[in-house]
Amino acid sequence: MKLKILAFGITKDIFGASEKKMEFQDDLNVSQLKERLEKDFPQLIKLKSYFIAVNEEYAEDNQIIIDTDEIAIIPPVSGG
Numbered sequence: 001m002k003l004k005i006l007a008f009g010i011t012k013d014i015f016g017a018s019e020k021k022m023e024f025q026d027d028l029n030v031s032q033l034k035e036r037l038e039k040d041f042p043q044l045i046k047l048k049s050y051f052i053a054v055n056e057e058y059a060e061d062n063q064i065i066i067d068t069d070e071i072a073i074i075p076p077v078s079g080g
Helices: 010-015 030-040
Strands: 002-007 019-023 051-054 071-074
Touching: 002 010, 010 071, 030 051
Parallel strands: 002 071
Antiparallel strands: 002 019, 051 071
């Protein structure tokens, strides 16, 4: 399965691009995607938190991802 993953904010710097294409052997859930991302991009672990959005909605760790889903990495946001 091939996924296009969109990156925003600091995650764009970590990925070195605004999007990454990644290949996975099997179907996976959000938690498994996070594990793979943190393995391939260890700087993600240093973030206080980040969110995964699937089809423009925040996703729970157990949500299944399919190859047609739009995936985005949302970094922590601060402001006031």
